[in-house]
Amino acid sequence: MPKLFLFFLFFSTSSLFAQHIGHIAQCDIDMANQSAKNMRPNAVSIKTVRKSPAVLNANTANFLLEAIITGGTPSSIEFEFDGSTTRTKLLDNATNGDKIAGDGTYSITISKPSAGWNHDKVLGYIYLFENGVQQLRFNIFTEIRTAAMPSPTIRKINNNIQFTDYIFNITDDVGSKNFANEAVLAKEFYKYHRDEYDFLNFILVPGYIDNRFHSSLRNSVQGIGQSNLNAGDQYGSAARLKGFNYAPQLSIFDGINNGFNHETGHQWINYAKNSFLKDGVPHMPASNIASGVMGISIGGAGGAGGDFHNNFVEEGNSYRLVAKNKAEDDIFNEWELYLMGLIPASEVKSQAIIFKDQSKYPLGSIYPKTDFNYYTINDFIAQMGNRVPDFTQSQKQFTMATIVVSEKLLSDDEMAYLNHNLKRAESNVAVEIRNGLTMSLAKPFRLATRDKATMRTLLNTNVNCTTVPAKPVITSINNFKVCEGSQTELSVSLKTGEQAIWYYRGVPLDNRTGKINANETSGGYTVSIRGADGCNSLESDEVKLVKLPQPTKPVITSTTNFRFCEGSQTELAVSLKTGEQVMWYYNGTSLNLQTNKINAKETTAAYTAVIRNAEGCESPISNEIKLVKITLTPPQIQSSNGTEVDFGKTTILSTTATTGLSFQWFKDNNPIANATNSSYTVSENGNYTLRITNAEGCTITSAPTQVTIKPQVLGLNEEEINQKLKLSPNPVEDNLKIEIYASKSSFVSLSIVNIAGKSVYKSAYIALTNGWNSIKLDIQTLSAGSYFLLVENSEKMYSKKFLKVK
Incomplete structure (x- = not known):
């Protein structure tokens, strides 16, 4: 351990x-x-x-x-x-x-x-x-x-200077003295760079044992206690350089750790020696507002910095000091953000709770409220005046260049390590790293400022550039407008071998092509061009996107609760405002339908809809809608007396009674009045069907049941008929031979009736002689099926069934 x-x-x-x-x-x-x-x-x-x-x-x-x-x-x-x-x-x-x-x-x-x-x-x-x-x-x-630190492109200017996108490495005899001559080194740096950096970092390798520090060179901010300064020109910057951070050895530097943000914060914090913050200069006094990035001054005003990782938790008439967790630690608090110009005074909600006796901290963990003085931000403004420039005019995007001073040019591993650590200073993702003897959740500058400011650490180094690419102009395919939830394309013209370096809120993006997809509207986009020889153009003018409103996510409705009957369809609908149109999709494929209502019947996949307004902005895709097809089983019909019923008798047609179903019987495709039960008594020849209907109005009809009422036969039983009437052949194709036995001379008529009871043939009277009489009847024109031959005289009628085939 x-x-x-x-x-x-x-x-x-x-x-x-x-x-x-x-x-x-x-x-x-x-x-x-x-x-x-x-x-x-x-x-x-x-x-x-x-x-x-x-x-x-x-x-x-x-x-x-x-x-x-x-x-x-x-x-x-x-x-x-x-x-x-x-x-x-x-x-x-x-x-x-x-x-x-x-x-x-x-x-x-x-x-x-x-x-x-x-x-x-x-x-x-x-x-x-x-x-x-x-x-x-x-x-x-x-x-x-580590493997997460790729090899950067290292360019050598001469035997004493090399650089990457994030590191400018100069050799100097730092091992024989306790400091590097920053002014001389900075001027050497500016030979190859424009005056576009707010801060410089100096890192010494191997360096010497001491603390980091920040030196302010230029200041015009009023209301924070710092005097006006204008010494940047002595370091090679005519107008922009505000100050520099100094890390006397490599082991205490990382572009993402709290020390990086802390030293940068010293550009504004704390110089208010004529205010109630005086006991903490150049940090914060022992107080709740020391629990941010800047910490306390050890031993009081003028002391070196120390951490203060505590929250003040109110407990009755006391405050308990409770350690912060990693997620909330090392973030600039409201007072610090105000001094930096990143929030207005109205957003400083917390009061400053400052130990009256600065030596008391940290002797205990619970302190009575009487141990503290209490101040608001308005108390501070009353003492120091308003911050000028105020929040609306203050700078929010910063740039920082890093100069590594070493006894000899750094190795590939050393350049890769530093290049990686400086590049991630631009991110907005917290990373757990070693900070001295402990592990901490490091927040890059953007995250530490609660996304109120950004820090660019990328270098644009120009070496032996007789010509540089022209200042680029950003164009947009839709006049810099972007639909909410969507993106637009920004582009810049590139010549062969050139690459574009895109920036958002001053921080470089990974895309180095001539086109990017952009959707952010809280800040601005810029771009610079880097030629094939590594020479960099000026940055373009900033462009800001205008966010267009997005239509509301549509809600698909259905009058049938997304259910429909088999063989039918249902209507789907969405509500549209003036100028809007809808695009319907099934299984993700456009249906090429743009009306607010469609008829739908597919059930294997889902329907969705997207609304597009007059400005071309599309809504989020609707929730998926899957239809349910209602399928009914045709009813099965049973007959109590079969389907061939003797003359004078009836049969009961029926199906299983089911709750929720209604019934309607039909005869020869015509509804039968009042036949609305699950059974029906039949006494007539006919073709009978049953239609059932469920509660949702879906219907289905049974297969037809043919019921035949046999003709009346008078005076003869079946055996007697067989003795007096013979039909052959049976089944028959064309000619039916009819043999009739007569006990005396008489006259008969012949009729043929189909299975439905309809007469399809009737002869004139035929004379019979005593004994057997043979008659040949041509039936080729009859349709195949079952028929009855009826023989009728003045006294009786009898019949016999035959089957016509083919």
């Missing part, structure tokens, strides 16, 4: 500060994360600790660790891996990687642990002993290039 330290190590910085013009704010928390001391060394101290290489990768087998000593000769310097009790001495005798004996640089070669390198935890510790007594312990971290 990392060891926690209770003491801070301070170094004199008077010689460092003497060169700077303007206001300087130093932040001591870096020292707390790096080192701890038992007591101030009598003479010997560590000027810097450096690693070669400064950035490792997963395959690095070992690195050289050097501690450069100042002020004398230590009795011993030792290294110990975290979690180990074994210490190894660093040597100054030209062995074990040490380059020069007796030069005050103590060295040791550190081999990769079995678990590999780990950027997120302390690797180990350097201990300094003076006269045999441990005086100092220094934490050693490793910076690791």
Whole structure:
């Protein structure tokens, strides 16, 4: 486990500060994360600790660790891996990687642990002993290039300068002095860059042991306590450069950590020494408003910075200090945002709750309300005056360039590591990273300002540019209008080999082509052109999109609750306003129907609709609608007496009675009056059907049932008929032979009746003689089916069934 330290190590910085013009704010928390001391060394101290290489990768087998000593000769310097009790001495005798004996640089070669390198935890510790007594312990971290850090394009200007899109690397002999000459280095930077940066970052590799700080060079803001400044020209900036941040060593820098935002915040915070914030200058006094990005000044006004990760929770007549969680920590609070010009005074809702006795914090966790003074933002304005420029006129988009000063040009791993860390400073995504001895949820500048401001860290470096691309002009296919929920195309003309660098709210976008799809309307878009030789144009004029209203998401309605009867359809409808039209879809495919009502009957997929207004904006797609087809089973008809019924008798046709169904019987396709039950008594020849109807009006009709009432036969039974009447052949195709037995001479008529009881043939009277009589009847014209032959005389009638085929 990392060891926690209770003491801070301070170094004199008077010689460092003497060169700077303007206001300087130093932040001591870096020292707390790096080192701890038992007591101030009598003479010997560590000027810097450096690693070669400064950035490792997963395959690095070992690195050289050097501690450069100042002020004398230590009795011993030792290294110990975290979690180990074994210490190894660093040597100054030209062995074990040490380059020069007796030069005050103590060295040791550190081999990769079995678990590999780990950027997120302390690797180990350097201990300094003076006269045999441990005086100092220094934490050693490793910076690791991971697979998430791609190789940037590195361009070399000369043997002393190289650059990527995010890093300008200059060599200088920083190892032999405690600072880099920022003014000289900045002027060198501006030889290749336009005056378009608000801030500069200076990072020293290897650098020296001390805290980060911010130096203000130019200020015209009133109402925040800072005096007017105009010293940017001494650094090569004629009009724009506001100040610079300074990281004296690589291990305390990351473009996404709170230190980056904290030092930048010092451009505005806190210089109000004539207000109730005076006890915290250049940070915040111990108070609830120190719980943001800027923290407190350790030891009171003029002190170096320290974190204050607490919320004030009211409990009756007291306040309890409760630690913030990672998600809400390291975000600029309302007071800080006001001082930065990012919100109006009306949005500063919280009052400042400031310890009356600044030395009380942090002796306890619960404090009576009488321990505090209370102020509003209006109290501050009454003391300091209104902020000018105010929120409506203040700058919200910032640019920052990073200059890395190293003893020799950085390696590919070192450039990739820094390029990655500076690029992600432009994002708006929180990332969990190591911050000293602990892990924190780091918020880039945009997120830390609650999306009130942006920070561009991309460089536009021009080297040996005799010509640069012309200032581009952005065009739009629809006059810079965009439908809500949609996007529009912005474009710029490119020549062969050129690429476009698009910006939104001053931050570069990933798209480097001549066209982008854009939909944001809270800020503006710009673009610059980079030629094939790497030379960059001026940025275009800013364009802002106008958001057009989006039609309301349609709601599809149906008068039948999206149900319909088989063989039918239902109506779907949407409501339209003037100038709107609807586009209907089935299974995602357009139906090419644009009326507000359609007839629909498909059930395997879903119907949807989209509304388009007169300006061409489309609504969100409606909810999917799936129809339900109602299918009825044809009723099955049963007959109580069969379908051939003797003369004078009846039969009952019926089906199963089902709740919710209504019935209607038909005879020869005509409805039978009052025949509305599940059964019906039949006494006539006919073709009978039953139609059922459910509660939703769906109907289906049964198959027909043919009922035949046999003709009346008088005086003869079946046996008697067979003795007097013969038909052959039966079945018959064309000629039916009829044999009739007569007991005496008489006359008969012949009739043929079909199965429905309809007469299809009737003869004149035929004379019979005593005995058997044979008659041949041509029936070719009859349709195939069952028939009855009726023989009738003056006394009786009898019949016989035959079947006509073909």
